[in-house]
Amino acid sequence: MANTFTAAAQGLPDETTLAAVIGSPIAHSLSPTLLNAAFAAAGLTWHYTAVEVAPGEAEQALNDMRSTGLGGLSVTMPHKTAVANAVDRCTETATLLNAVNCVAPQGQELVGHNTDGEGFLGGLAHDANFTVAGCRAVVLGAGGAARAVVLALAQAGANSVTVINRTAEKAQETAQLAGPIGHTGDHQSLATADLIVNATSVGMHGGPPGMPCDPTLLHPGQVAIDLIYHPLVTPWMAALKKQDIEAHNGVSMLLFQAARAFNLWTNQPAPIEAMENAVTAALEARSHTAQ
Template structure:
């Protein structure tokens, strides 16, 4: 860094797992932009102070991750339509004295999906889970039909959810062009194998895709889908493409997707 270097940050708690610095700094370097993104661990009660500090420094902005995507909305002077509809912000852009909140998760998901070869612009999609990630993915897929299946459907307030039962899953899967796991199953909990193996993936049409938002490990869901000959997509695509959208917001330039993807893959291989 030097006195002219522009600062950006990724804010979360904890933050050690974040791959954003590697991805974004590779993009800055590739385009010769004098900027750096740093990871800052921010506990919930320190979010307002951290954002105020970035504003005072005239930073480019910040990526925002768990657990701050909802609470940071109240700190923004303005939010994009996507952020308003989803109810969450994952990208902050500082323009002068104004703080603009964006949600690039939804655009990143659809960009990554289409870049991987998924062609439908109005798919029949089934989302497993109804948390914040599902809400962003549902908004991304709003041009089509979205069925949300949840363990506790009566507690879902942002959409009408179906109960997680074999009957409902099989009926929804039978009509699906795309299934997206938005739950934490793929993180490798004790119930991953049992719950995933109970999913009726055999009911999916042959052309249906299966996706997960997990990017750091192979998941049982994608392993099963591949065994059944279904196209699959893991969470690396969404991670890179949401970062690419943030890069464009901050710099006004097209992001070097291939370089960002290689940076992520290299970092994941390094452990």
């Protein structure tokens, strides 16, 4: 595979520091929108590009990163586990999740991070000003996103984290990430929760239609987060809002996990407002064309 991770290969001046996201499919990734807005707002000569990397070729992409001195790498489906196994070292969180979504060079080493959990907590604070410490949380779903959220909630001091999932064994495995405060449950657990997170793909554009749970099982005073950001308002969120329940989408999680990547790569605080404006504009344009 030709090395696409050079400024010259991207048609950019040599002094540009390149960062990239790898995945398959990658064409609709919002990461270039977020990170290029951040680099521009911070006045950095960095550029972020999306590179289609076929399943099984992530290790080669990491080798290319080593040889070209890429400034940073984001990793999305289907490469998160392969990259966790191919980096020199993973953070504790990425090790527990066995998934890396961000690689940052540190000296001679490539370090694998998972910024989804930090992204979720950052988004929750930004959107809902919610205090996780001591809360009772229910997470619907047990896939990659759910695992990051469950671990983050436990690390942030939740009182209990209950996982509800279609496939029971996966619910069990995911709940274990929260240690002694992690449980599996059923929809009856929803009534007593302070925070309910939809981490299933139900309601996502192009995903399974419908709602992840019956919205009438929730009540005002609770906070609901749907990790989906396309569409911006899912049928579940719309139904909750009709019942006067506070409900937010997944845009802020996306924003804050990218902000953490920016911070890891550049050692600078991320320009959140510029990133938020860029991603909001892109998502609004996308919702009009329903891509």
